[in-house]
Amino acid sequence: MTVMEQRGAYRPTPPPAWQPRTDPGPLLPDTEPYRVLGTEAAHGADPELLRRLHAQLVLGRRYNAQATALTKQGRLAVYPSSTGQEACEVAAALVLQDRDWLFPSYRDTLAVVARGVDPVAALTLLRGDWHTGYDPYEHRVAPLSTPLATQLPHAVGLAHAARLKGDDVVALAMVGDGGTSEGDFHEALNFAAVWQAPVVFLVQNNGFAISVPLAKQTAAPSLAHKAVGYGMPGRLVDGNDALAVHKVLGDAVRHAREGGGPTLVEAVTYRVEAHTNADDATRYRGDAEVETWRAHDPILLLEHELTARGLLDEDTQRAARDAAETMAADLRARMNEDPVLDPMDLFAHVYAEDTPQLREQRAQLRAELDAERDGQEGGHR
Structure with a gap:
């Protein structure tokens, strides 16, 4: 008797009862990123939405520039700039209702x-002052996640819990292309699809995971194609087209809210600046590549559309710039104030109830601080 003749032996052909659980056709993304600006579809866009997107993009560009300057002045420990990716950032915030949750990466x-x-509160973690600088419940924004993709399972858990409770809540989780190589990404998408959780995953594919290009991370046709393996729709969008990102994310949020389950959106964009202020991007990419993407700048694309439709004049542009400068001046002034910090705050809000290890660490730090203070007082006698 051969191995294949044995009872229960593996056979290369599945039994007749096997069938696909989901039709893959409707889940597949388009072959090209979805675009609106510069097409006929843009002509019917709401003028107020276009103006709002523009004002937020200008504000965001100035915010990135000011935060980057603060790192050079020693007021921030690190800043991962999103210059060039502002369309994704702004659209993700604007498509959500007040009751929804945003799960950001660093x-x-x-x-x-x-x-x-508050802009200062958003930078508190990157300044090194506190675990996070804002109350997540106030604006329904989870703490910035510095470990890659760990916020994704959290978003799925919250969305699933909301659905079980009957709350009309959607979670939108943001991650970079590098985060899609993490196990947390797989676990989050798998659970989200199985549970049909009301969650939207936004992958900002900016070309590099620090210095690692996308081609060295995955051989998939696109990151949006990964959605099919989990049983959810994948959408591919031009991440520098603010109107297109807003439309695709808006559709995905409505789909989730109506009980349709999760969606994976890949926004193709580009990180114009270095990974952080500690990175030398010239070691892994050339200036010509960066300049090519500068010509596809999200602000320029939107301003071209606004100008063509007569929705952008000098007064409107000046108002947007003035608002951005006011924000930057306030951010600069407040970040130049030295905060009063208590080292013992390290142990606050870590656990609802202290663990033995946490109590031991707190006592050790208290003893060290008391000894340091006693030594300083003795030196002044």
Whole structure:
């Protein structure tokens, strides 16, 4: 008797009862990123939405520039700029209702600010002052996530819990292309699809996971194609087209709210500046590549559309710039104030009830601080 003749042996052909659980056709993304600006579809766009997107993009660009300058002045420990990606950041914040939740990564401070969080509070973590600088419940914004993709399972858990409770809530989770290589990404998408959780995953594909290009991370046709393997729709969108990102994310949020389950959106964009202020991007990409993407700048694309429709004049542009400068001046002034910090705050809000290890660490730090203070007082006698 051969191995294949044995009872229960593996056979290369599945039994007749096997069938696909989901028709893959409707889940597949388009072959090209979805665009609106510069097409006929843009002609029917709401003028107020276009103006709002423009004002937020100008504000966001100035915010990125000011935060980057603060790192050079020693007022921020690190800043991962989203310059060039502002369309994704702003659209993600604007498509959500007040009751919805945003789950950002470390690069998404602009989305956090656009959601309504105080600009200084949004930078507190990156300054090194506190675990997070804002109350997540006030604006329904989870803390900035510095570990890659760990916020994604949290978003799924919240969305699933909301659905079980009957709450009309959608979670939108943001992640970079590098985060799609993490196990948390797989676990989050798998659970979201199985549970049909009301969550939207926005992947900002900016070309590099620090210095690693996308081609060295995945051989998939696109990151949006990964959605099919989990049983959810994948959408591919031009991440520098603010109107297109707003439309695709808006559709995905409505789909989730109506019980349609999760969607994976890949926004094709570009990180114009370095990964952070500690990165030398010239070691892995050339100036010509960066300049090519500068010509596809999200602000320029939107301003071209606004100008063509007579919706952008000098007064409107000046008002947007003035608002951005006012924000930057306030951010600069407040970040130049030295905060009063208590090292013992390290242990606040870590657990609802202290663990033995936390109590031991607190006592050790208290003893060290008391000894340091006693030594300083003794030196002044």
